[in-house]
Amino acid sequence: MAGILVLAEARRGELRDVSLELITAATELKAKAGGELAVALIDATPERHAARLAAAGVDEVLTVRSPVAQFEPHVSARAVEGLIERLRPTLVLAAHSIDALGFVPAVAATGGRGFLSDVTALGWDDGPVAIRGAYGDKLVAEYDFPGKATTLLLLRAGTFAPAAAGDGGGGARVTEVAIELDGVARTEHGGYREVPAGDVDITKADFLLSIGRGVEEKDNIERFEELARRLGATLSVSRPLVDAGWVPGARQVGQSGKTVKPRVYLALGISGAVQHLAGMRTAETIIAVNTDPEAPIFGVAHYGAVIDMFELADELEQALD
Amino acid sequence: MKVVVPVKQVVVLDDEFELLPDGSGVDPDGIESELNEWDTFSLEAALQLRDAAGDGEVVAITVGDEDAEEGLLAALAKGADRGVRVWHDELQGADALAVARVLAGAVGRESPDLVLCGVQSSDAINSATGIALAGFLSLPHVAVVTGIASDGSALTVERELEGGLVELVRVSLPALLTIQTGINEPRYATLRAIKQARDKPMEVCSPADLGIDSAQLAASIGARRRRLAMPDRGGGAEIIEGSAADVAARIATIVKERMD
Numbered sequence: 001m002a003g004i005l006v007l008a009e010a011r012r013g014e015l016r017d018v019s020l021e022l023i024t025a026a027t028e029l030k031a032k033a034g035g036e037l038a039v040a041l042i043d044a045t046p047e048r049h050a051a052r053l054a055a056a057g058v059d060e061v062l063t064v065r066s067p068v069a070q071f072e073p074h075v076s077a078r079a080v081e082g083l084i085e086r087l088r089p090t091l092v093l094a095a096h097s098i099d100a101l102g103f104v105p106a107v108a109a110t111g112g113r114g115f116l117s118d119v120t121a122l123g124w125d126d127g128p129v130a131i132r133g134a135y136g137d138k139l140v141a142e143y144d145f146p147g148k149a150t151t152l153l154l155l156r157a158g159t160f161a162p163a164a165a166g167d168g169g170g171g172a173r174v175t176e177v178a179i180e181l182d183g184v185a186r187t188e189h190g191g192y193r194e195v196p197a198g199d200v201d202i203t204k205a206d207f208l209l210s211i212g213r214g215v216e217e218k219d220n221i222e223r224f225e226e227l228a229r230r231l232g233a234t235l236s237v238s239r240p241l242v243d244a245g246w247v248p249g250a251r252q253v254g255q256s257g258k259t260v261k262p263r264v265y266l267a268l269g270i271s272g273a274v275q276h277l278a279g280m281r282t283a284e285t286i287i288a289v290n291t292d293p294e295a296p297i298f299g300v301a302h303y304g305a306v307i308d309m310f311e312l313a314d315e316l317e318q319a320l321d
Numbered sequence: 322m323k324v325v326v327p328v329k330q331v332v333v334l335d336d337e338f339e340l341l342p343d344g345s346g347v348d349p350d351g352i353e354s355e356l357n358e359w360d361t362f363s364l365e366a367a368l369q370l371r372d373a374a375g376d377g378e379v380v381a382i383t384v385g386d387e388d389a390e391e392g393l394l395a396a397l398a399k400g401a402d403r404g405v406r407v408w409h410d411e412l413q414g415a416d417a418l419a420v421a422r423v424l425a426g427a428v429g430r431e432s433p434d435l436v437l438c439g440v441q442s443s444d445a446i447n448s449a450t451g452i453a454l455a456g457f458l459s460l461p462h463v464a465v466v467t468g469i470a471s472d473g474s475a476l477t478v479e480r481e482l483e484g485g486l487v488e489l490v491r492v493s494l495p496a497l498l499t500i501q502t503g504i505n506e507p508r509y510a511t512l513r514a515i516k517q518a519r520d521k522p523m524e525v526c527s528p529a530d531l532g533i534d535s536a537q538l539a540a541s542i543g544a545r546r547r548r549l550a551m552p553d554r555g556g557g558a559e560i561i562e563g564s565a566a567d568v569a570a571r572i573a574t575i576v577k578e579r580m581d
Contacts, residue, residue, distance in 0.1 A: 011482070070488070073452075073462060096448075098482050102464035105449035106456025108543055109418045115543030117417075117447050130544070133552070135334050135347065135444055140552045143544040186461035190477060190489035207580055231576070243503030249485065256481050256501075264579045266572065274446070285579045287572055288558060292336065296552075303575060304558030305568040315569030 002035025005087055007080065007094040007104075008053055010041060011071065012192070015049045018095040018155075020162035025122055025155055026093055027057035027163065032124035033090050038062055040177070042079045044069045050174045054166035060173045067182050070189040073103035075181050080107050082179035084150055091128050096154040104152055114151025116143050118274065120159050128153070137274060137296040158278060195257075198250025205234035208262045210253055210280070212238035214269015214290065214309050218246045224268070227313055230320050236260065238270045254279040268309040272297025322374040322471075324367035325433040326381050326401065327424050327454070328360040330392030331444040344548050356392040359439025361399075361507040363500035367437050368400045368508070370471055377434070378402040382427050384412060384420045390523070398510035398518035409527045411535060415542065417447040422541035424450070425457035426531030435476075436497040440465050451499035462497040463490050467504050 004026045008019035023039060030037050036059040041049055046063035053061045064079045066072070076099070084092065084107075094100040096118045108115035114128070120140075121131040127144060128151050134141040145151040166172065202208060209228040215221060221241070228235040235251065242252045253260050255275040265283035270276060272288070272295055280286070281300045288301035289312055298304045305312070331354060338351025367379045381396035382405040383389050393404040407427050412419070428436055436458070438451030448464075455462035467487065468479030480488040481501050492498075510518070528538055561571045 073464070077456075098465050098480070101448045102452060102462070105417065105421075105451075105453040106462070108449075109421055109453035109541070110456040112540050113543065115416075115418055115449065115453075117449050129547075133446065134546075134549060135332060136446065138334050138338075138552075139340070139347070140550050141546050142548040142550075143546055145544055148543075186492065187463055188491040190491050193479075193487045193489065195485035195487065207576065232580070239502070245503075245506075252485075255483055257485060259484070264576050266576070285575065286558075287575060289568070289572075294334070294336070294338075298558045298560075299552060301558035303561055303572070305561040305572070307565050307568055311565040312569055312572070315565045316573070319569060319573060 003089045004037050004091045005089040006039040008041040010043045018157040021160040022093045023055050023163040024160040051168040052165040054172035055163040058172045062177045064177050068185050071099045072185045074186045075184050077103040077107050078184045079179050092152040096156045108152045114145030114148030117154040119153045119155045138294045195249045198248045202236045203258050206263045207233040208236045208265050209233040210236040210267045212270030213240045238276045271295040322377040323433045324379050324435045325428050325431050326364050326367045326437050328381050328383050328396050329357045329442045330354050330389040331357045331442050356395045357442045362504050363437040363439050365505045365507040384423050394518045397521045398515040403522040405524045417449040418453050418543035419541045421450050421453035423528050424454050426533050434494045438499045440499045440501050455497040460497040461492050464499045465501050466498045467501045
């Protein structure tokens with residue numbers, strides 16, 4: 001047992017950026033883990049991305065040809081079983097992504113392997129050590145994986161800097177791995193659909209006033225829409241307000257919504273679930289207002305205030321009158 | 322249609338929670354609990370499918386101590402037909418995979434047409450239990466579902482991907498889906514239904530009753546927590562102190578500076 005296997009991801013013919021972040025994480029641990037660093041891509045045309053995946057530090061790129069054109073969880077699970085059997089890696093690193101969450105827990109569970117999701121930092125102490133949030137990200141916890149021959153970890157996107165993609169001149173071997181995958185799929189792809197564009201493109205706004213669950217009621221939204229207008233800001237929201245049907249999806253910031261990078265992001269009544277932070281943490285200036293001093297949003301904000309968003313709105317409105 | 326819905330009574334830390342001095346956990350005085358938000362959506366989806374099919378039942382199953390019965394009762398009050406609670410003290414601190422192993426015992430003997438799990442729990446946020454359960458049960462599975470259409474023997478579901486992209490996926494029954502928030506509007510229980518929930522069948526059993534012994538349970542655990550700590554907020558946010566008026570004035574100044 002030795003070495004690290006990275007599971008790269010592609011969607012609709014494009015390599016997903018998180019793949020190169022996983023390679024960075026793996027190269028940082030490689031010396032301690034021992035063995036080789038292999039990067040595998042399971043895809044209908046995996047060879048298209050092999051050169052880019054052959055980044056510095058990667059010993060081998062493994063291409064696994066999927067018989068289906070799109071991601072399919074049971075095909076991916078079987079392929080990863082085959083790769084683990086072949087390489088016997090100590091560590092398998094994948095993304096904490098919608099695709100990986102759709103099959104990696106099953107691979108870990110059925111194989112009695114080590115497993116942790118949404119990992120934000122890695123270490124080594126006679127075996128892998130991983131850090132993640134706990135209790136709704138209000139705390140952090142450290143885990144190890146005693147007695148596990150292979151441990152699968154899902155790393156949070158945006159946590160590790162992406163490695164420079166290979167340029168085709170690297171020293172990594174590229175190997176096509178034949179794994180029997182015909183007939184393994186148990187779901188059938190039926191097409192893609194984009195969330196309809198709204199009346200506004202929040203990714204283009206310089207100043208976003210963003211509201212979350214703290215707004216409490218649908219009837220309160222209009223007030224913050226008006227406040228945003230008067231401040232010269234565009235209104236955006238966190239997921240619960242879209243889930244409730246109060247605001248169209250085009251205004252949603254976060255993993256399943258839009259990724260925004262305004263000059264100022266003023267977050268009112270948003271606690272800062274990881275999926276939300278993924279969409280706004282690169283804003284130039286983040287100001288967070290929340291009544292809960294432990295809200296995770298304060299971890300990424302530049303300025304914070306522990307007050308009620310309605311009291312703040314009262315004062316901002318008065319100043320504008 | 323017979324639908325099984327695994328639910329979880331989640332932990333909510335109150336404003337004044339404290340860590341235990343040895344970092345092994347949180348002081349119980351700072352802990353409240355509630356039915357996991359995601360599970361209210363998976364339960365609603367199950368109730369709608371049962372009612373649309375015109376027959377069948379919805380079985381809510383939880384892994385938890387007596388306090389978790391509250392979550393199960395909430396599910397029964399909303400319309401689940403019966404509940405199952407599995408517990409043994411050795412499950413204290415069980416991770417997602419160990420819980421999935423136990424659920425596999427309880428769900429498997431029901432032979433359901435469909436298993437609907439929440440995508441994640443609001444306290445652990447592993448997003449793993451449902452798909453691990455599908456692995457143990459060898460059920461076809463789709464994760465992060467935001468829409469379901471059923472023709473009785475197969476489902477066409479919407480799967481929510483990153484960046485506002487939705488994938489349509491077809492899967493035959495039996496199957497397991499993990500359900501995302503916003504898929505429906507979860508119902509509230511009436512006061513009458515809350516009272517009547519206690520009269521619905523609720524079975525309490527142990528992993529051993531499901532044929533899972535201590536060794537199997539220990540082997541299924543995917544990770545061991547070594548330490549719990551307050552997050553390092555880095556430099557963290559500069560906290561603006563003072564009255565609401567002071568905060569408003571300072572925010573206005575910061576915005577003006579940054580936007581100029």
